[in-house]
Amino acid sequence: MVRLSPSRLHDSLRSPALGSIGFLNEVMTRFPDAVSFAPGAPHPGLVADLDVQRCIDRFLDHLVHEEGHTPKQARLRLYEYGPSRGLINGLVGEALRRDLQIDAPSNALVITVGAQEGMLLALRALFRPSAGDVLAVANPCFVGITGAAGLLDIPVVGIDETETGIDLDGLTAACHRARADGRRIRACYVASDFSNPGGNRMSLECRRQLLELAEREDLLVLEDNTYGFTTAPGHELPSLKALDKDRRVIHIGTFAKVCFPGARVGYVVADQPVDGRGRLLADELAALKTVVTVNTSPLGQAVIGGMLLEHGGSLAELSRAKSELYQRNLNQLVDALDRTLTGRVPPGVEWTRPAGGFFVRMRLPVPADVELLEISAAEHGVLWTPMAQFYLDGTGDCQLRLSCSYLDPDQIETGVRRLANFLDKEIGQ
CATH class of the missing domain: 3.40.640.10 (Type I PLP-dependent aspartate aminotransferase-like (Major domain))
Known part of the structure; x- marks a missing residue:
């Protein structure tokens, strides 16, 4: 039987990004009840009535x-x-x-x-x-x-x-x-x-x-x-x-x-x-x-x-309802982070407040790696995306990404509360 050596396959197959994406999918499968801020996918409700x-x-x-x-x-x-x-x-x-x-x-x-x-x-x-x-x-x-x-x-x-x-x-x-x-x-x-x-x-x-x-x-x-x-x-x-x-x-x-x-x-x-x-x-x-x-x-x-x-x-008319939903979700996420985390999280935890798009970035005082994500999912029921895979120079190790696109407002609120508990217990200590 032929055995292929990884060293003889294309170098791109060993990209850290490929492994990270596979890991995220695997974690989401293992923790289906966790609130997931990981996927940057469109909201499923927007195609519920699509004919x-x-x-x-x-x-x-x-x-x-x-x-x-x-x-x-x-x-x-x-x-x-x-x-x-x-x-x-x-x-x-x-x-x-x-x-x-x-x-x-x-x-x-x-x-x-x-x-x-x-x-x-x-x-x-x-x-x-x-x-x-x-x-x-x-x-x-x-x-x-x-x-x-x-x-x-x-x-x-x-x-x-x-x-x-x-x-x-x-x-x-x-x-x-x-x-x-x-x-x-x-x-x-x-x-x-x-x-x-x-x-x-x-x-x-x-x-x-x-x-x-x-x-x-x-x-x-x-x-x-x-x-x-x-x-x-x-x-x-x-x-x-x-x-x-x-x-x-x-x-x-x-x-x-x-x-x-x-x-x-x-x-x-x-x-x-x-x-x-x-x-x-x-x-x-x-x-x-x-x-x-x-x-x-x-x-x-x-x-x-x-x-x-x-x-x-018209692209503008086609996207109007989607745009309104994503603006609502982003505002909900940023507002929930400000209300729930301000004054509670340990020093060094910061987050962005973008005016559009799907994503909020958060900086931690410790590496936001796959081991920490595993703890977040297993013990606190909340998922996010490590940012290191998006950087070419290794400077994003202490950052994570929160996506609001796939969730409903009540899920966002629940997810932020769980995130606060995670940060308080795992980062604060």
């Missing part, structure tokens, strides 16, 4: 009456492989123009299997590690992008994330260091609105200065817009792509949070010219996609397309 067939029928009606297909042709489009670029590009592009002021013609869009595939395709197209290309990421960073870089053997450098966005001086210094070493920062990944896991939001001034830096240092920006929809009305900021005048920004989005993750539908806006004959980066991504996933499920796209159409083709 998938109605959405598909709405999209089929659009294909027939708006795009000129016969009913038979329309149905075949959902049952066949379909174009690698996507079926709902026009609907998504119009929604981005209407709601985010992003100019996204169909030929500049690729509909992907979630945002994760969009990241993988963009990295594969842009980076040549043998030529010295390096990816800069905000630190702490979403493990999806660093994991994808690891699969592709792309070197990654972390740039500290501040309360107002990525550290621009730090990014500039990293560009200079890379050049001195015969390498270059090819692109920088950021989540401009309420990043995962940091929860920070980039200020308007930082957005503008980042684009100026990108032009000055000749790099691209990978913008992840997963949590922008959770912004409270009246507090919206333009995305980096909406501010982009030099086509420096590759905009990556997903319908996992504004619709539902099971559809596995995301998108990439990649309007960068590749040659002088009208070919765009989106064409290259679509070509790569043919040997990665071939195409994004036409049925999944039909459901998302139908949901968009049912809401007037």
